[in-house]
Every structure is written in C-alpha cells, then in structure tokens.
Amino acid sequence: MSSGSDLENRYCAQNYHPLPVVLSRGEGVYVWDEEGNKYLDMMSAYSAVSHGHANPRLVAALKAQAEKLCIVSRAFYTDKLGPFLERACELTGQDAALPMNTGAEAVETAVKAARRWGYEIKGIAENQAEIIVCSGNFHGRTTTIISFSDEAEYQKNFGPLTPGFKIAQYGDIDSLKALITPNTAAFLIEPIQGEGGIVIPPAGYLKACETLCREHNVLLIADEIQCGLGRTGKMLACNHEDVVPDGLILGKALGGGIMPVSMFLAKKEVMDVFVPGTHGSTFGGNPLAAAIGLEALNILVDENLAERSMEMGNYMMGELKKLDSAMISTIRGSGLFIGIEIDPALGSAREICERLMTRGLLSKETHETVVRLAPPLIITKEQIDWAVDQIGQVLQELDSIRFV
Ligand SMILES: Cc1ncc(COP(=O)(O)O)c(C=O)c1O
Numbered sequence: 001m002s003s004g005s006d007l008e009n010r011y012c013a014q015n016y017h018p019l020p021v022v023l024s025r026g027e028g029v030y031v032w033d034e035e036g037n038k039y040l041d042m043m044s045a046y047s048a049v050s051h052g053h054a055n056p057r058l059v060a061a062l063k064a065q066a067e068k069l070c071i072v073s074r075a076f077y078t079d080k081l082g083p084f085l086e087r088a089c090e091l092t093g094q095d096a097a098l099p100m101n102t103g104a105e106a107v108e109t110a111v112k113a114a115r116r117w118g119y120e121i122k123g124i125a126e127n128q129a130e131i132i133v134c135s136g137n138f139h140g141r142t143t144t145i146i147s148f149s150d151e152a153e154y155q156k157n158f159g160p161l162t163p164g165f166k167i168a169q170y171g172d173i174d175s176l177k178a179l180i181t182p183n184t185a186a187f188l189i190e191p192i193q194g195e196g197g198i199v200i201p202p203a204g205y206l207k208a209c210e211t212l213c214r215e216h217n218v219l220l221i222a223d224e225i226q227c228g229l230g231r232t233g234k235m236l237a238c239n240h241e242d243v244v245p246d247g248l249i250l251g252k253a254l255g256g257g258i259m260p261v262s263m264f265l266a267k268k269e270v271m272d273v274f275v276p277g278t279h280g281s282t283f284g285g286n287p288l289a290a291a292i293g294l295e296a297l298n299i300l301v302d303e304n305l306a307e308r309s310m311e312m313g314n315y316m317m318g319e320l321k322k323l324d325s326a327m328i329s330t331i332r333g334s335g336l337f338i339g340i341e342i343d344p345a346l347g348s349a350r351e352i353c354e355r356l357m358t359r360g361l362l363s364k365e366t367h368e369t370v371v372r373l374a375p376p377l378i379i380t381k382e383q384i385d386w387a388v389d390q391i392g393q394v395l396q397e398l399d400s401i402r403f404v
Pocket of ligand 1: 107190226252
C-alpha cells in the first residue's frame with residue numbers, strides 16, 4: 001500500500017481498524033483513492049456525509065464564510081449563529097439550542113442539562129440524579145459516556161467510571177418502567193441504534209417511552225446524531241412516531257460533511273438551566289460552523305432529502321431482499337439506514353466489506369456481524385442497482401467458497 005497508510009500506521013494511535021484504502025478525493029456519492037480508483041461511499045462517515053462529498057452549495061457557504069469570519073468564540077455575538085439556531089429549532093420543534101462541535105460533546109451537554117434540570121426543576125436531592133440509557137447504546141467515547149455503555153471493550157481500563165446511570169433493555173417498555181424512580185432525571189435513547197447494528201425498536205415503543213416519561217416527569221432525550229436529519233426517511237427518526245422529545249442531540253450531517261458541528265436542543269425549561277459559566281466550548285457555534293450548518297439544514301429541506309431517503313431506502317431494501325444467500329440472517333432498516341445481519345457461523349461482515357472494497361464499494365461492518373449501508377442521501381436508483389449487484393456477487397462468491 002502507499003505511504004499514506006504507512007505513515008498513518010506509524011504515527012497514528014491504533015484506535016481504528018481501517019479498510020486498506022487510502023482516500024484522497026470525494027465528490028457526490030463517490031470517493032477516489034491515491035491511485036485514482038473510484039468507490040461508491042456507502043458509509044458516508046457514519047451519516048456525516050448525507051449531503052454528498054464536496055456538495056457545491058456547502059463548499060460555496062464554506063468559502064464565503066471563511067473569507068469573512070471564522071472563529072471569534074462566544075465571548076461575542078456573531079451574525080451567523082442566531083439564524084442557524086433559529087432554523088434548527090424551527091425544523092425540530094425545540095425552543096433553544098446549545099451549539100457544540102462533536103457528537104460526544106453534545107451528548108455530554110445533554111447529560112449536564114438533564115442532571116441540572118433534575119436538581120433545579122424536578123427537585124432531586126444533590127448528587128442523586130439518575131439517567132436511564134439503553135442496552136446496546138452508543139453515544140460517544142468520553143469517560144462519562146463510556147461509563148453507561150454495556151460494551152466491555154469500551155470501558156476496560158478506563159475506570160473509575162462515572163456513576164448515575166442505569167441501563168434499560170432497548171425496545172422493552174417494561175424494562176424502562178421498572179427502572180424509573182423519583183430520582184430519574186432523564187431517559188436517553190437513540191430512536192434507531194446505529195453503532196449497535198441498525199437496530200429498530202418495535203413499533204410504538206418510542207411513543208410509549210414518551211408517554212411514560214411524561215407520566216413520571218422524566219425528560220425524554222433523543223440522540224439523533226446518527227439517525228437524524230433525514231437519514232431514516234424523516235427529518236428526525238422521532239417523527240416516525242410523532243414523538244417530540246424534551247431534549248434532542250444532533251451532530252454528524254449537521255456539519256454537511258465538511259466540519260464537526262453538533263448541538264443539544266431542548267424545551268426552554270430545560271435549556272434555561274444553563275447560565276453564564278455553567279457550560280461552554282471555544283469552538284462551539286463559531287460563524288464558520290454556523291454558516292455551514294445553516295446551509296446543511298436548508299439543503300435538507302430544499303432538496304427533500306428526507307423524502308428522498310425514504311424513497312431510495314425503500315427501493316434499496318426491496319432490491320436487497322431479493323438477494324439469496326444463507327449468510328444473511330436479516331436485513332433491517334429505515335430510509336437509507338440499512339443493516340445486513342450476517343450469520344457469524346456462515347460469514348464475516350468484515351470479509352464482505354473487504355471484498356466490496358475491491359469492487360469499488362465502501363462500507364464498514366458494525367458489531368462484527370452487520371454490514372452497514374448508509375450512503376449519501378443524494379444516491380440515485382442506478383447507483384443503488386450497481387451497489388446491490390456488487391453485494392449480491394460478493395455473497396455468491398463467499399457462498400460458493402464455503403460450499404466447495
Ligand atoms: C448516536 C451517536 N451518538 C453520539 C456519537 C458520537 O459522535 P462523535 O463521534 O462525533 O463524538 C455517535 C457516533 O457515532 C453516534 O452514532
């Protein structure tokens with residue numbers, strides 16, 4: 001392989017296991033490697049590139065703002081942040097937003113908001129606040145966030161862990177009910193789990209969670225960093241069940257595939273717990289991020305990307321279901337957020353991704369058994385047909401090796 005990967009292997013912490021391809025350019029749904037080979041990107045940087053690589057409107061917004069003003073910190077007002085947050089609130093039905101950069105920071109912001117709301121509004125005794133999370137969750141990698149993961153690998157030798165979290169069974173309303181106490185400040189949930197393997201809870205579950213949380217004065221906080229902003233065929237995954245959470249976390253696609261932009265949005269009563277000095281970020285809400293974030297939201301609406309995700313996702317699902325391979329245990333998804341679950345006794349999701357790569361299709365396994373398919377939302381039917389064809393051929397190759 002080229003020096004790009006050698007240098008990365010030599011100088012970068014080995015906290016990832018990349019596929020052996022060195023990418024150097026991207027446009028639309030495609031990326032190219034150093035040798036000029038073209039790949040269809042079915043990963044979209046874990047949903048961050050929903051608008052496609054180098055989206056012309058976003059690149060124009062980036063250039064225009066970069067030439068005017070990039071970073072001043074929130075020690076001052078800027079002409080860009082207000083309009084961005086206003087649009088985000090309008091589109092999500094929330095009252096106010098707190099801009100951050102990465103997803104994990106926005107989740108940390110939500111955890112701080114929930115705890116403070118628990119003490120100051122709900123009246124929970126000092127240091128007793130509890131937050132309920134879900135089995136199989138993934139909310140990021142900070143010390144507090146890994147403390148409420150149920151993945152041993154994420155926690156090992158990173159202790160002592162942050163207390164104050166309980167884990168309910170994802171998709172099981174009784175499990176949530178059993179864990180709620182007067183000290184419960186919030187229930188934090190991914191409406192569809194991404195890193196957990198594109199896991200969709202039973203129909204009606206999210207609505208039942210909303211009802212239960214309201215009954216017990218518990219905040220419902222939806223982490224839509226990966227599944228939000230059109231990915232699942234609606235602007236928010238919560239919209240599938242007409243759920244309006246008390247707190248909402250966005251990231252990834254909010255930065256238009258150009259830079260990290262995240263935010264925590266909430267009802268006024270929740271956001272008002274933050275007063276000067278209680279939270280912050282040097283880069284959060286900078287004018288460059290705000291200009292890109294606003295354009296990213298406008299494109300989603302102007303180009304009907306959520307509706308497109310629903311239409312293309314349904315089409316891709318239909319085509320994938322026609323594939324005939326013993327290795328497939330299930331195919332599940334919503335919009336252009338699809339996971340093919342591979343029976344580990346018969347095949348390896350990693351091997352499938354490696355073989356797809358050699359055919360010019362980039363995807364990445366999640367949880368060892370799931371091939372994740374989450375292309376930019378601008379993908380066309382023809383491109384989907386080509387991708388499904390490649391997947392079919394790889395499954396056939398592997399099936400035939402196994403049966404020799
Ligand atoms: C649902 C969810 N929350 C939070 C995060 C963390 O985001 P980041 O990697 O930007 O910190 C991720 C990342 O995959 C995610 O999928």
